[in-house]
Each structure stands twice: as C-alpha cells, then as structure tokens.
Amino acid sequence: MTRGNQNGFDSLAEAERCVACGLCLPQCPTYGLTRDENESPRGRLSLMRGLASGQLAPSAGLFAHLDRCLGCRRCEAVCPAEVPYGRLLDDARAGLYARLGNTPWRLRLLRGLVRHPRAIGLLGALARFARRLGLAALWPELAQVPPPGPPLADSRDADTRAGVVLFRGCLASAFDRETLAAAERLLQAAGIHYRTSGAACCGALHQHNGDVSTARALAEANRERFAGAHTVLYCASGCGATLLDYPRLAPAADAWPAFTEITAFLAREGRMDELPFRDRPGRVLVHEPCSSRNVTRSGAATPQLLERLPGLQVESLRNGPCCGAAGAYHLLQPVLASRLRERLLEPIRASGVDTLVTTNLGCQLWLGAALRKTGVRVVHPLTLLAGQLAD
Numbered sequence: 001m002t003r004g005n006q007n008g009f010d011s012l013a014e015a016e017r018c019v020a021c022g023l024c025l026p027q028c029p030t031y032g033l034t035r036d037e038n039e040s041p042r043g044r045l046s047l048m049r050g051l052a053s054g055q056l057a058p059s060a061g062l063f064a065h066l067d068r069c070l071g072c073r074r075c076e077a078v079c080p081a082e083v084p085y086g087r088l089l090d091d092a093r094a095g096l097y098a099r100l101g102n103t104p105w106r107l108r109l110l111r112g113l114v115r116h117p118r119a120i121g122l123l124g125a126l127a128r129f130a131r132r133l134g135l136a137a138l139w140p141e142l143a144q145v146p147p148p149g150p151p152l153a154d155s156r157d158a159d160t161r162a163g164v165v166l167f168r169g170c171l172a173s174a175f176d177r178e179t180l181a182a183a184e185r186l187l188q189a190a191g192i193h194y195r196t197s198g199a200a201c202c203g204a205l206h207q208h209n210g211d212v213s214t215a216r217a218l219a220e221a222n223r224e225r226f227a228g229a230h231t232v233l234y235c236a237s238g239c240g241a242t243l244l245d246y247p248r249l250a251p252a253a254d255a256w257p258a259f260t261e262i263t264a265f266l267a268r269e270g271r272m273d274e275l276p277f278r279d280r281p282g283r284v285l286v287h288e289p290c291s292s293r294n295v296t297r298s299g300a301a302t303p304q305l306l307e308r309l310p311g312l313q314v315e316s317l318r319n320g321p322c323c324g325a326a327g328a329y330h331l332l333q334p335v336l337a338s339r340l341r342e343r344l345l346e347p348i349r350a351s352g353v354d355t356l357v358t359t360n361l362g363c364q365l366w367l368g369a370a371l372r373k374t375g376v377r378v379v380h381p382l383t384l385l386a387g388q389l390a391d
Contacts, residue, residue: 012052015088017081018045024075029322029340030068038065041075041085048092058099066092068333070326070340071208072290086295087248090208097210164194165229166262167222169239169361173199176361178379179235182386183262189389190270194233197225202234204242207249208327215242219250226257233262235380236361237292238327244296261292263301263359263381272308276390281311284384285353287344287367289360290322302359302381309388315351320344325366337366345370357381 024041025031031040038047044066050056066089073086166187168180187194200222203215223246226232234240242249243259266272284306288299306314324330324340348356348371356371356378358364368378 012049014084015045015048015052017083018042018079019081020046021080023078023080027074027078029070029072029074029324030336032321033336033339039068041069041079041083044069045083045085045088048088051092051095058096060100063093063096063100066096068336070290070322070324070329072322072326073294074290074322077294090212093208093210094212162193162195163228163230164192165197165226165232165257166194167197167202167232167234167239167243168199169234169236170199170201172236172239172361175365176235176380178383179361182380182382183233183235185386185389186266186270186275186382187262189275190266190272192270195229197222197232200225202239202242203249204238205327207242207245212249216249219246222246223250223252223256229257231265232257232259233265234259235262235382236359237261237289237296237298238360238362240298241291241295261296261298261301261359263305264298267301267304272305275308277309277385277388278390279311280309280384280388282355283313283315283351283353284355284357285348285351286314286316286381287320287323287348287356287358287363288317289358289363290326292359299359302357305385306357306381309385315353317344317347317351317356320347323363323367325360325362327362330362330366341366341370348376349374355379355384357384 018041020042022042028040031037031043033039037043047056047062047065051058051062056062069089071086071089076083076085079085164187166180166183172180184196201218202222203218206212206218207215232243234243240259240261246259247256286302286306288302292299303314303316306312321343322340323344324337326337330337330341344367348367354376356367356376357380358367358378359380361380364378364380371378
C-alpha cells in the first residue's frame with residue numbers, strides 16, 4: 001500500500017481492488033443523470049488511483065468529479081470486490097481540499113455552525129426573518145429551514161448511571177425537536193432508563209467534506225459524553241453512519257459503546273406490542289434514506305414499528321433513487337440535487353399519501369421543502385408513533 005503520498009491520498013491498494021466490472025454504474029445517481037464515466041464510482045476510483053500514483057495532478061477539474069459524488073454508497077452494496085468506496089472518497093476529498101485550498105464558503109460556514117448549536121438556532125431565526133422579508137430568493141435553501149418547534153426538556157446528562165444515551169445531534173436540536181421529543185416519550189413509555197447527550201455534533205459534515213481532523217476531535221468530545229454507556233441511540237441515520245465509524249476515526253483502548261438506530265432498538269427492546277396506541281387510519285409511505293439502506297442497515301425497523309398502529313396501511317417507496325440531500329450536497333450542488341429530488345417526488349405524489357416518513361433529518365428537510373405546498377407531511381416515524389400513544 002502506498003502511504004502518505006505527495007497528493008494526500010494514501011489508500012491506493014484499496015482503490016485498486018476495483019475490478020471495473022461496472023455493476024456499480026446502474027446504482028450511481030450521478031452517472032444515471034450524466035452518463036459520464038467520470039461521474040460513476042468506477043470512474044472516480046480510476047481518478048483516485050491516478051491521483052495516488054502521481055499520474056494525475058490535483059486539479060479543480062478532478063476535484064469537481066469527486067465533489068459531485070453524493071456519497072450515498074449504493075455502489076458498495078453491489079461491489080463484488082467490497083471496495084470501501086465511502087472511506088476512499090472521504091480520504092481523497094480531504095487530500096484535495098488540503099492541497100487546493102478551495103473549500104466553498106457555504107461549506108466553511110456550515111462546518112463552523114454545526115459545532116456551535118446556539119449559532120445554528122440563530123441562523124434559523126435569521127432565515128425565517130429573511131423569508132418574511134421576501135429575501136429567500138437570494139439563497140433558495142432558506143426555504144428548507146423549519147420553525148424550531150417546542151423547547152426540549154433539559155438534557156439528562158446528570159444521570160451518568162444510565163447505560164443508554166440518546167444522541168440528540170446539533171441540527172436536530174435546533175430544527176427537529178419534534179422527533180427528539182417523540183424519542184424521549186417512547187423511551188419513557190417503554191420503561192427504558194436513559195440519558196441524553198445534549199446538542200452535540202457527530203462530525204458527519206466534516207468527515208465527508210474534507211475536514212477529518214475536526215471529525216476526529218468531535219468524536220473524542222463525544223467519547224466523554226458517552227462515558228459509562230453501553231448503548232448510544234441516534235434518530236438520524238446520517239449521524240448514525242458517522243457514529244458507527246468512530247472506532248476507526250478515533251481508536252480507543254476502551255471499547256466504544258454500541259451505536260444503534262433508535263427505531264431498531266425500540267423494535268427489538270421497546271416492548272412496542274405492549275404500548276397502548278390509538279387507531280391511525282390511512283396510508284403512510286416509508287422512504288428509506290441511503291445512509292439507512294447502505295450503511296446502518298436498519299431500514300426494516302421502520303415499517304415494523306409503524307405496523308403497531310391500528311388501522312394504518314404502511315407502504316414502502318420501493319427502490320427509490322437518492323433524494324439529493326446527502327448532507328451538505330443539496331447546498332453545494334443544488335442543480336443536481338434538485339434533479340434527483342424531482343425523480344423521487346414523482347412516485348411520492350402519485351402515491352396519493354398525505355404522510356411520508358423518513359429516518360434522516362437531511363432527507364426530511366429536503367423533501368419536506370418540496371412537498372410542503374402539496375399537503376404531504378414529512379416526519380420521522382417516531383413522531384407518528386409518539387403522536388398515537390394513548391395517554
């Protein structure tokens with residue numbers, strides 16, 4: 001293996017495991033849109049190998065091909081050589097950001113904000129004020145910023161005896177309090193003894209966008225928050241993908257706790273069949289985020305939980321393409337992201353449902369912004385469940 005090469009990419013041997021079979025091509029959203037080999041996993045791996053070997057010099061053009069990848073990791077699920085594409089992409093981006101020094105200002109802003117939850121809340125307030133003044137056209141993504149929701153209960157950080165920690169996250173603490181409140185209500189109803197992490201950032205935005213050192217520092221900070229825990233629960237599958245990578249990002253002498261999506265935890269240990277749920281007639285459509293399908297592998301828990309609601313007809317959005325949210329992707333690549341979202345909106349609208357559930361906050365906000373005027377509500381499945389708990 002080539003280590004520490006001059007171009008900042010040190011995983012040449014793993015990239016060379018690609019046998020160029022092409023099975024990844026039909027799975028790749030950007031290749032599906034462009035039919036450009038450089039916008040496919042196979043093509044990007046070839047660029048990575050050229051970068052690592054020195055045959056290709058770091059350039060803005062090379063970086064653009066890598067930066068247009070969503071990181072959905074659909075390719076990993078079908079790769080016969082088990083190429084760790086997501087990790088290689090993170091590695092290559094980190095090297096190129098460092099060499100080229102061309103980090104977009106929006107990304108620099110976001111990477112700074114998510115480390116400071118109060119700043120996230122301030123940004124949300126400014127976004128809502130800008131919308132009221134009719135200034136959203138200056139930055140269309142402002143339309144995605146929702147109201148903050150009801151205040152969260154105080155963090156239960158003092159009870160260090162609890163072996164279960166509910167990871168709140170940074171963006172969710174500002175913009176998805178409804179889901180976090182629902183999670184706590186269900187844990188309490190199930191008799192689970194837990195504590196919360198506070199408004200902590202998992203580091204996903206940094207890990208996947210060239211700032212691995214900050215992602216590692218955030219992992220170390222969260223290690224202290226998780227002290228004494230044997231299980232850490234997360235609501236957003238996007239956060240979960242990075243939490244599951246903590247043992248590699250920040251190896252420790254003591255084992256990290258188990259990281260588990262809360263839907264899977266409740267389905268397995270929440271005694272959900274014993275909880276009193278009110279009837280919920282109607283139909284609901286389940287969207288499985290790429291992070292859930294390809295990384296955390298916990299998507300089966302959502303329909304399993306929702307089937308506990310009497311009268312509810314649960315349907316899955318089968319084989320849907322990536323919605324285009326992909327962390328900060330929709331902010332950095334808005335044209336491609338919007339085209340991908342539109343392809344997913346067509347079957348949602350055609351379904352005629354009034355509720356779409358998804359387990360990733362980014363997908364929830366991105367899809368919700370487009371569906372808001374259609375009357376389709378986009379929520380986390382926990383919100384639906386907690387809302388039907390009998391008092």
